[in-house]
Amino acid sequence: xxxxxxxxxxxxxxxxxxxxxxxxxxxxxxxxxxxxxxxxxxxxxxxxxxxxxxxxxxxxxxxxxxxxxxxxxxxxxxxxxxxxxxxxxxxxxxxxxxxxxxxxxxxxxxxxxxxxxxxxxxxxxxxxxxxx
Numbered sequence: 231x232x233x234x235x236x237x238x239x240x241x242x243x244x245x246x247x248x249x250x251x252x253x254x255x256x257x258x259x260x261x262x263x264x265x266x267x268x269x270x271x272x273x274x275x276x277x278x279x280x281x282x283x284x285x286x287x288x289x290x291x292x293x294x295x296x297x298x299x300x301x302x303x304x305x306x307x308x309x310x311x312x313x314x315x316x317x318x319x320x321x322x323x324x325x326x327x328x329x330x331x332x333x334x335x336x337x338x339x340x341x342x343x344x345x346x347x348x349x350x351x352x353x354x355x356x357x358x359x360x361x362x
Contacts, residue, residue: 245297248272248276248300249299249300251272253301253302253303261307266327269304273301273327273333277337280337301335304327308331
């Protein structure tokens with residue numbers, strides 16, 4: 231599902247809010263079944279935003295560092311938090327959040343590959359312009 235381009239104007243409100251849900255300051259949002267679901271939905275929002283080409287560029291341009299940092303902190307919490315480990319042993323749903331995190335990483339990776347290709351093309355154009 232593609233998010234309409236009009237959402238771009240709300241990024242300055244949306245991105246900080248979603249990242250604070252994904253990786254809140256220490257102790258503000260403990261790991262529970264409900265907060266894991268909430269984090270998963272916040273990650274899914276970013277993934278859906280990133281699936282649109284224009285939205286992905288906008289997300290990358292200003293917010294990529296914050297989003298990547300948030301993903302990393304959430305992933306570390308999933309792998310190292312004792313409460314998460316206890317929940318995992320009790321069979322609680324944690325895989326959905328992990329799956330959403332991986333999906334968002336794939337979207338961001340695709341954006342990075344597009345950026346790399348764009349930089350290569352620009353470099354080649356500059357080199358060609360110097361020849362003429």
